[in-house]
Amino acid sequence: MFRAPWHDRHVTSSSTVDRAFDAALYATSDAALDAGASLLAADPAADAELARRGQELVATAWRRGWQPADVVRIVRRELDDVHVRLLATLVRAQAGHDRPRGPRWTAQLDELTTEEPPRTDRFSYATAVLELYRLLLRLPTLEHLDEPAPAHTPRPESRMLARIRALLAKAEATGFPEEAEALSAKAQELMARHSIDEALLAARAPSPDAPGACRIGVEPPYEQAKAVLLDAVATANRCRAVWNESLGFSTVVGFEADLDAVELLHTSLLVQATTAMTGAEAAQRAGGRRRTRTFRQSFLAAYAHRIGTRLAAAAEAQVTADLLPVLASRDVAVADRLDRMFPETATTRLRGVTDEAGWTEGARAADRAEVKARPRLR
Template sequence: MSTSTSSTVERAFEAALYATTDGALDTGASLLAADPAADAELARRGEEFVANAWRRGWQPADVVRIVRRELDDVHLRLVTALIRAQAPHDRPRGPRWTAQLDALGGTGAAPEPPRPPRTDRFSHATAVLELYRLLLRLPTLESLDEAAGSAGTAGEAGPEEGDRRSEPRMLGRIRALLAKAEATGFPEEAEALTAKAQELMARHSVDEALLAVRAHAATAPGACRIGVEAPYEQTKAVLLDAIATANHCRAVWNEPLGFSTVVGFAADLEAVELLYTSLLVQAGTAMTKAEAAQKAGGRKRTKTFRQSFLAAYAHRVGARLAAAAEGRTSGLSDDLLPVLASRDVAVTERLDRLFPETTTTRLRGVSDAAGWEEGARAADDAQVEARRRLG
């Protein structure tokens, strides 16, 4: 790298990254567009921005989510390429991190850094600087790095090893059942499919707890971030909180950044993610049908109807999940109850370390009685409490 190349990048950064005006951005982009030799250094500095984001607690899915929300598709392609380019130089960070990288695609080999288009270097440089400006200003988040044994799994050795190998097949069955429940047009079939999926989730959670005890494994709760997207993000956050609580997890919503952090053991985190995604799809489908019926009757207040619908849905689902969670413990064997209780304590302790101060998410803006009634009816139809008691 020549001194002039480094100087070009530094001058471009000084002009564009620490100011917010379009003129400053244009100045930095002009400097980069005029110096093709600076492209490699510009890409290298982008990888540094990505690595700094990891040090501030961000994860690949978090960065992709914030870029998608704040910028455009071109920036999303750029940041995806930077994350992939930086990954081979990073330390191992656990299976959840690896899964996020895999979701970006093409992580099997180190990719080429993003190349500027031949026809419009100025537009490319502008997009790069807009992305770097966002990465530079990311706030510090709570570190969710997976410590040794914190994945919530056991069975590194011993007779249970075969059970660990079967886990992906179990999760695949759950995903397939929920996908069918979302797609079917028959409520009875959706109810049966969702009930079966939830039964498998519950069985998997208990099996994981027992496996950890039998293997004398030093497991600890993990954590993940789940996007809570606009619109009506508050009601979605309440729904996610209810699902997490019913599945031995705890959730904390970060409203400005559009996600909730969920703390729990690995099998339970997986259940929360799957169920939240499925119930959002089911709620959206039910809301569309209810709204169409309301419009046919001459209603015009679409926004208030949707807000009230989703608020009622989240409230009713939360109440039914809480009742189901309480009822599930009555059929458990005496030796399992202390195990589950100790795991609940561990989850609470991990949550308190991550978030010493938390606030309760409350519903607001509920003003449409018809929307509330339809949302409550849709929540009833979801049959979310249909887990069998475990023994």
């Protein structure tokens, strides 16, 4: 049997991939996708070149400002689980060729699924790959999120953050709304104290740290109300949030300790809000009243509004006059970073908040536990 030299086989495989890409990646029809998949399915020798091209697309996404969690989020939203698995394989393969990244990036890599794509026929596999590559090719450019360089030895999580995690875990697990909200308020109080401690340490350091940024998914349904909740949590923790509705995330700008707090608390409050909303809907149905999407949207909007007020009060209770200059300088630094990343932003009016019962129930859910000023933490 005649076997072509390796160089010739590589050229042939590259040609197959080029023809498949020309047929499928730059057109949106199913017929074009089928044509490209047929070419790839007929040439198993092209698989290695196909994978290499996928890694190139991933590297291009990084240069455009995307991070692993961002790409996973949009692939999960636009495509299917098989595409997420294919993407995870590409990202892990590309990681060995990337420059050193920060701790958030490393954490995102660690969260990638390790499940391999299911074994299917070659045509179905090639179709899924081309669908994924088509999406990657069309990713727009995002604002770059500069991360601190990874330390040689990772800094262990502070006792304060461990306590905060424990409080929020209890808040999510309890079946009593009053207890959940009291635990969340205490967590916010600890977050504020932790943030102040970090600010004082940075002020005394020879090279104070600078604000960073992270992206947090804001998924449908009721994404507007969820974005309002995230904005409220960010503001209470001396951060700023900018929502990208079309891509399904908010960019939060702030100092690292505060970004950690926002991610923790926002995730927990979403769980708690959903639990409270489900209970409120059950009570409404028991009273013979049917509720709709507008009830849920209004509920979450009211919840976000009232929770924001309570979180801000809990945070400000930790601030004394001697701390104001340090915190003010950090607020200015955050605002400056935000303006440089997003020189143009627009205010969005919250839509669909028209259900009075939903608003009332959401406000009650956020107000069941009164947040009282507590003594400063030592």
